Amino acid sequence: MDQAFQAQAGTLESCDALVTVIRSSADSGVAVAVESSVAGRFTDEIRRQVLAVADTLSVTDIAVRVIDRGALNFVLQARVETALRRLLDAEQEAAQ
């Protein structure tokens, strides 16, 4: 079986987030798992941000794992976008 494409962005440093995206099977939508050093109540907000960025880039059928180190929204959005773009680039490269 082919290994699923995956990509990563960010770090585990303070104010950052480490975002990993893995391609999942067709029609599986966007699954988000969050691990936050801050507090549980931010989990929903992080999930909402991930879904918004995926929607903007029209990416679906992925599993996203976020390890949050207190990233503000603009940082989280940047890291999710970077990881998604890297995933798309890797897939495009493999297809060529």
Add this chain to the structure above:
Amino acid sequence: MKRIRRSLLYVPGNQPALVLAGGIFGADAVVFDLEDSVTVREKDAARILVRQALAVRSLITSGAPEIMVRINGLDTPFGLPDLEMIVPARPDSIRLPKAETRQQILDICALLAALEQKAGLPNGHIELVPILESVRGVANAREIANAHPRVTGLTLGAEDFTRDLGAARTREGTELAVARGHLVLAAKEAGIAALDTVFGAVNDLDGLAAECKLVRGLGFDGKSVIHPSQIPVVHEVFTPSAHEINHALRVRHAMREAERAGTGVVALDGRMIDAPVAKRAENVLAFAAALGLVPDEQEVRQ
């Protein structure tokens, strides 16, 4: 009104904690860096992070009126993608590495105009500050300074320049004397800011102060900094002192009195004041006013 650019703080573009904090130290400009402080494999991450930071600039720039972005050179695979992503986020200015010719400036200005138009931004909004960091770049300072109205400052990149020159870097900076003189002359002729290179020894604040005094004496307007602790030292030197402001106010007063009295020759403290002296005083006062430092004229001691 020209921008105040006494201190320009470099902030690595891929470090969220620093991007977030860059604006709180009181630098006149924050320079988000996509070039030397970002590794090749993180170039994409940095430009996206800086774009997102610009989208929330009120959050990150309390106290830093200008946001500049140092892009990668347009001769690298990263320069064009940097511009394409950063321009729509509307930075105040772009710092262009390795500027060497007028044509390079015209090329990037054409790109900026096209990208501004595509993003629905007013044409010409984004300023350009080329970095002269090669012998050729310094030698062409004049044509670079005058290439386009977007160019509002020239800055010196000492490390690359001295390597190109074949000279060693010293604390005294003798090896930069010619380049600084050349740059400041070109900038002043074009009516734009002359901005000095960074001082790398972050713990040597006395050395920094000495270098600031040297370059201010040459006519420079400000200096790039790499650590927040350098900002107050730079400001101390590049801000008109109370003595300078007071003297300028007295020159202005003496000139006005002479006009009223219809006298041709004006003297202050036994020295003649002529047009250049009066103009210099007005320049000091305009800069001091922009910094909010000019006292009420009645407070001036006569």
